[in-house]
Amino acid sequence: MKTAYIGTYPPRRCGIGTFTENLFKSAEQAFGNKVDGTQSFVVAINDNGTTYDYPSEVKYTIEQEVLDDYLKAADYINNSGANICVLEHEYGIFGGDSGIFILSLLHKLKIPIVVTLHTVLKTPSYNQKAVLQQICRMALKVVVMSHKAIEFLINIYDVPMEKISFIPHGVPDIKHDRQKVRKEFGFEDKKVLLTFGFVSRNKGHAVAIKALPRVVEKHPNLLYIILGRTHPAVLRHAGEEYRESLVKLVHEHKLEKHVQFIDEFATDNDLFKYLYAADIYLTPYLNEAQITSGTLSYALGIGSAVVSTPYWHAAELLNEGRGRLFKFGDHDALADILLRLLDDPAELKEIKSKAYEYGREMTWPKTGRQYAELAIAVIKSNHSDRFKNSMLPDLTALPSFSLKHADRLTDSTGILQHAKYGIADFKEGYCLDDNARALLMSAMAYRLRKDSRALELMPTYLSYLHYMQSEDGYFRNFLSFSRQYLDERGSEDSFGRTIWALGYLIRFAPNDAYKQVGRKMYFNAVHHTASLGSIRAIATSIVGIYHYLKAQPADEVMTERLKELTGKLVHHYYESSSDNWQWFESLLAYDNALLPYSLLCATELLKSDPIKEVAIESMSFLEKHTFNNGHLSVIGNEKWFKKEGERSFFAQQPIDAMAMVLMYHQAYRMTGKDMYLKRLYKSFLWFLGENDLRISLYDHDTHGCCDGFEYSGVNRNQGAESTLAFLISYLTVLDVEKDIIALIRRIKAKLLSTSRRIIA
Known part of the structure; x- marks a missing residue:
């Protein structure tokens, strides 16, 4: 073994x-x-x-x-x-x-x-x-x-x-002769109390010291030993402040001859010498929250008479007469117990006997x-667990779909950008990007789930887009909480996302009123797509036009515009790609999967093999750099991933995982291949712990999604972008729910068959 x-x-x-x-x-x-x-x-x-x-x-x-x-x-x-x-x-x-x-x-x-x-x-x-x-x-x-x-x-x-x-x-199986070690330490004529372990404030040494004056008055030969160094964490932050306060307390009570500090990390052998030499072992900890105590186990293991506060492990180990307990911080009660035990050798012996009998079952050999x-x-x-990494969790194991956090972030103006943990941050106001995503999400939620709250929220997001549209059809982006415009012209990325949301609304509007508002805004804005320079704005505009054309396939003007934008994106690909870099620019940055996703959408309508080839090549290239050991590892925006450089693992963002889900969804719809369906689901599981840090970004208490993870852990703020990315991804999964269930059944059947062969 x-x-x-x-x-x-x-x-x-x-x-x-x-x-x-x-x-x-x-x-x-x-x-x-x-x-x-x-x-x-x-x-x-x-x-x-x-x-x-x-x-x-x-x-x-x-x-x-x-x-x-x-x-x-x-x-x-x-x-x-x-x-x-x-x-x-x-x-x-x-x-x-x-x-x-x-x-x-x-x-x-x-x-x-x-x-x-x-x-x-x-x-x-x-x-x-x-x-x-x-x-x-x-x-x-x-x-x-x-x-x-x-x-x-x-x-x-x-x-x-x-x-x-x-x-x-x-407990180490170490034995010492009590009389020999007492003589070695000079304790022959002493009544010895002992506490050992790292010294820190929560160990309650001050309580024990305050209990001593009454005990010393009756037993002037008493000695209390505090054995151990200051805890390293305490030493780094506060130095020897606590130990010095204990020394001061000893002086105040005139106990200099009765308290001894031994500032060392004792070996097991030396530690057990002190345990055998002591009459009573003390753990006067200040609160109950200690589930395991190695020091207490050691004392019990050699049959010490233990007096302790009732922290969890002590209350359990000292049950049935194996020790004595006193209330937290009660130095008078501690003094009473010490006096009783020191005055009654028979009771002390009985405690030690019960402790020793129990402790013999805890030796390290056993x-x-x-x-x-x-x-x-x-x-x-x-046997069966060797295949655990190949398994996909059941959809029934996922959290229920909930709009609670999106609802919490939404007021009569729109959805607020940011949150402090699960609470809306009014100071940062609103933005076009998030309200466009929110419109897309609410339209998806009503189409796929007939969610009544999504239908109620939808006009709020649509109204925000309408309010932010300028006379020339372009959009402002940022709005303060007091409803003051914060810019005259929004970013191209926010514009593209708005075209996407409006195109989807035109295709799947829940009623004609919303559809007509969406159409008017869409046609007031769509001519600006001709001047877009941002490749992500081009990509999201392609997706918006794709959805519009799915509803209005005979619109030749929009078909030509789709061809123009697709041509631009393909041109970027040819300009930047090489044998070892099949991508649209010289780095992998944010929202990467939107680029091949948009080309897959365009391929569906334009039936162009060259466009499809670029879509598949770029998707495969992205996949090579983002699927790590069977789970999604999106490019972090800490440094991103420059050509000829190294990829950044931090900080990973939910919008990148969402883009991967959408890309694989479109690839699966076009090809019907299980590998894309599996990657779609695996990409979604990034939100739920299938990621580099193996931690869920979804908060089951708030129903929000954390803003990503940094090098040291999760960013617990749950803003609109992250939560909407999770919800859109979840809705995309639910769109192919039956197909995923069938896939999981096939995988389980295959693994069960393989496992049976191995066991046989």
């Missing part, structure tokens, strides 16, 4: 690193492997550019904030011959917003995944929840160390119970064996 372990690792000073090391050694011994890195291995996470002198089992390292390292690590693991990957997950050790970079690595793996969750938050942020849900979806088994974590995973994160395994936190057995079971049951 060859296993790839991912996590932090010693000599990096990190509790997760210590856990990963102990798991590696104990599980490998259970597998019967040598613990020297010749079989299983570790992929270690570095922090802040720091390098470490790792032991031989660490075969690959990842710089925490370098996304490319995660992708390369996935390749390394895939080529290593490993049978399974075991991931140690904790917020803060992986790169990107809420550790989002780890999703890219996990998705690229071709072997089954088991994940250990060291933190499961009760009230996660949107991104924290989304990242953890994606990890749990990709993992075949999710290991937690408390039953409270199981409750949270089921009720908050929607993880199926059958996917979750409970394995307690391991915990490692449980992980090994779980890994073997996962591999044996993984």
Whole structure:
């Protein structure tokens, strides 16, 4: 059995690193492997550019904030011959917003995944929840160390119970003679209290110090040891401010002889010496939100008498008399418990006995064996999952179609451009681009779904277009919230999108009144298409004229205009293309798929093989650079993709995914080929997590779509452009819903047949 372990690792000073090391050694011994890195291995996470002198089992390292390292690590693991990957997950050790970079690595793996969750938050942020849900979806088994974590995973994160395994936190099987270590430390005549672990404000050391004066009064030989360094995150942001405040508190209560700070990261061996030497172990944490505590597990594992606040893991582990609990922040209650235990050796002994009996079941040899057995079971049951990347999710698994966020952004003037998260941003006002998209979306929604709210919204968007049209037929673009024009002449891109929306409205108007208004505006504007220079404005105008001609095929003037615009776009292609660059300009920028999409539309009407050839060639070229490992990876507008340069992965925008959906929809309608239908659906799934960061941009709470993703994670603002791009894409999928359902059935049948042959 060859296993790839991912996590932090010693000599990096990190509790997760210590856990990963102990798991590696104990599980490998259970597998019967040598613990020297010749079989299983570790992929270690570095922090802040720091390098470490790792032991031989660490075969690959990842710089925490370098996304490319995660992708390369996935390749390394895939080529290593490993049978399974075991991931140690904790917020803060992986790169990107809420550790989002780890999703890219996990998705690229071709072997089954088991994940250990060291933190499961009760009230996660949107991104924290989304990242953890994606990890749990990709993992075949999710290991937690408390039953409270199981409750949270089921009720908050929607993880199926059958996917979750409970394995307690391991405890090193280290033994020391209590009297010898007490003599070594000079504790023979002391009553010793101990707290260990990283020092930070939420650990509640101040509460313990405030409890001591009453205890010291009766037990003047008492010594409280605070063992551990300041947490690295605290040290970076606040230095030793907290530790210094504790020292000051000790002076204020005249406890200098009774409190000892040991500022070091103790080895397991030294740590266990202190545990054996102590009479009582304290965890006076300030709030309940700790689902797993390695320090508490260690104390319980050797049979310490533990006194703690009732944070989640403590309430669970110290149940049935295995320790004593006091209220958060209540130093008087803590003093009462300490006095009772120090005055009653029999009660103290009883607690230790119960703790030791329970702790013996948590030693690393036993915990490692449980992980090994779980890994073997996962591999044996993984036959069908080898095809998981080929599967398309059912349409029934998608969110319901909803106009709620578009409705939220719309007032009596039109749809507002921007949003702060899910709330409309009035300061930025309105624009022609978004209201044209909104008109297109509402017309599609009524045609395909007979959505009554879409019908109600439609005249608002149409009225905005009418208000922004100048006497010469061209359009202004921007309008303030106070309804003041902000420009005299809008961009060519906004003009082209308006021609597109008006053409679609003429073709699919829900009533004659809207159609006649659309026709008047269209014919007042369409003559301006002759002077367009922007290739995207030319493309969107082609699409608008295409829709108009589908309704009025005998209009020879419009047919000639379609030929002229198509000729311009084809000319751009021939001017810029070469053997290794089949494109319309010297870079791939934004809304790229609109260009081949428009030519596919023109091909349908003009029946021109040269136009079709350019459409197919450019579509194939774009596809080569945007479909990465089976999912859509649109060109990011951070740097775009210049000829002879490197493509930009960030920031990816929803309008680019929408254009891909529309392009493949038209290609499928013209050819009937499954490959285009599959790519159409895959392109739509970009919105729902089938992307480079493996995270959904659709917000199930607001029914809006996030504005894209940057290098570190999702841009949570949900403006009109992004939400409309999602809705138009979804409606395009629904237009071929029956065909997609049939395709999914064919894929499932084929994979089931293949899986049965392999199992046989």
